[in-house]
Amino acid sequence: xxxxxxxxxxxxxxxxxxxxxxxxxxxxxxxxxxxxxxxxxxxxxxxxxxxxxxxxxxxxxxxxxxxxxxxxxxxxxxxxxxxxxxxxxxxxxxxxxxxxxxxxxxxxxxxxxxxxxxxxxxxxxx
Numbered sequence: 249x250x251x252x253x254x255x256x257x258x259x260x261x262x263x264x265x266x267x268x269x270x271x272x273x274x275x276x277x278x279x280x281x282x283x284x285x286x287x288x289x290x291x292x293x294x295x296x297x298x299x300x301x302x303x304x305x306x307x308x309x310x311x312x313x314x315x316x317x318x319x320x321x322x323x324x325x326x327x328x329x330x331x332x333x334x335x336x337x338x339x340x341x342x343x344x345x346x347x348x349x350x351x352x353x354x355x356x357x358x359x360x361x362x363x364x365x366x367x368x369x370x371x372x373x374x
Contacts, residue, residue, distance in 0.1 A: 249282075249286055249288065249322070249364055249366065250276050250280070250282060250286070250288070250319050250320065250321045251288050251289075251290075251319070251320040251321075252269060252272055252273070252276075252287075252288065252289035252290070252317070252318075252319055253289075253290055253292070253316075253317075253318040253319075253320075254268055254269065254272070254289065254290070254291045254292065254315060254316065254317055254318075255291075255292040255293075255294060255299070255315070255316040255318075256268075256291075256292075256293055256294070256299070256313075256314070256315045256316070257293070257294055257295075257296055257299045257312055257313075257314075258293040258294060258295055258296075260293075260313075261345070263345060264345045265291045265293075267341075267344045267345040268291075268315060268317075268341060268345065268347075269287075269289045269291065270340075270344075271337060271340030271341045271343075271344060271345075272289075272317055272319070272337055272340070272341075273287050273289070274336075274340055275333055275336035275337040275339075275340050276319070276333065278336055279329055279332040279333040279336050280321065280325060280329060280333055296312070299314075301314055301353075308350040309350050310350050310351055310353075311348065311350070311351055313347065313348060313351045314351045314353060315341075315347060315351060315352060315353065316353050316355070317337065317352065317353065317354045317355070318354075318355045318356075318357060319354070319355070319356050319357065320357040320358075320359055321356060321357070321358055321359070322358070322359060322360070322361050322364070322373075323358035323359060323360060323361075324361070330356060333354075333356075334354055337352065337354060338352050361373035361374070362374035
């Protein structure tokens, strides 16, 4: 069960947040074998002064269109799957909503399976 957190500057076209969630979710389904309907996402939009980044860190040319994507996932995937996920997200978001590759910043947070509760105070995977 991935938890998708997306942060971006306020002022994007209204269709962008949903398109970004969709592109990330499709990549998770394709590369991480996430089940259908396993979609939990939250979108944070910030004023420019609340959205801080280095435009050139690691040699990239980031713009005001930068999007942070943080995915909390179970710690069950290897490096090859993670690389495939990153590439698939970049490809999907390049197509729709047209994000530049340098404006896609992804961070995976891994959690043990017993650290999830999908509701009712139960640890469904424990």
